[in-house]
Amino acid sequence: MDDIEIFLNRLFPEKEVYASLSKALGGEKIGSLDELRDYIDQHHGLSLKVYVSNEEISNKAVDEITGLLEKSAAEDKLELSIVVDEFLNLIDNEAHLTSQAKPRSLVHRDGDLHPAVHIWIIKRKDMGIYVLLQKRSHEKDINPDCYDVSAAGHVSQGEEFRSSAVRETAEELGLKIHGSKLELIGLHKFCSDNGSVHDHELRAVYLCREPLDTEHLKLQKSEVSEVCWAEVDEMLASMGTNDFQHCIDLTELQMIKKAVF
Secondary structure: OOOOEEEEOOOOOHHOOOHHHHOOOOOOOOHHHHHHHHHHHHHOOEEEEEEEOOOOOOOOOHHHHHHHHHHHHHHEEEEEEEEEEEEEEOOOOOOEEEEEEEHHEEEEEEEEEEEEEEEEEEEEEEEEEEEEEEEOOOOOOOOOOEOOOOEEEEEEOOHHHHHHHHHHHHHHOOOOOOOHHHHEEEEEEEEEEEEEEEEEEEEEEEEEEOOOOOOOOOOOOOOOEEEEEEEEHHHHHHHHHHHHHEEHHHHHHHHHHHHHO
16 A cells, blocks of 8 residues: 655644645545544554654644554554655746645655755956855765855745845855845756656855855855865866766856856
């Protein structure tokens, strides 16, 4: 029997938590813990994979539901797997951010279009434009040990693009940049299919031109192994060589040049 996938979102009020649960269970009317208990008693042998959003906040409905499911699994009434995951809002066909949220692992499995941010930290030197590159950690599931944009990440559910850019730069590099210092230079749709990972993103691309102290960065080791400066035109010339292992999008370098010159 295939697993029934259930999403329990800690940002949802009780009514919406149960509505999502009911939909996952085939539209059954389940609006309380007692109704869920009755459903389980009437449907022995269920195989459930439950995704719980990773916000560190209390949600009574989510906590009670997971508690009941764990108790039922211990009593051999059902098979249960619980996964705590980041939930992402999805992008619709008209490139609008929607309120529909889905676990990140399933977004990458199913190829759903979702929001992301890319932050390019730049400086002028000797008539050239230099960008700060990060080398992705070997622990990353996508493009490990490759040079990439200064900082990047997903827009978590309930977040805005700019606030996500501020957060990601602080988390990955230890740099606290005010949102007003980030210059939006465009939106860029990116698609990459790598085995079982189908990464389809709508990226907000930002420039940071402010002079920053990059000598004493606090790198997030699970994300970034090292950083370096690289001149844009030299990068463009070497992007097709084996000496430069990267996952940088040529379109974004062209966006930078257009914005700067």
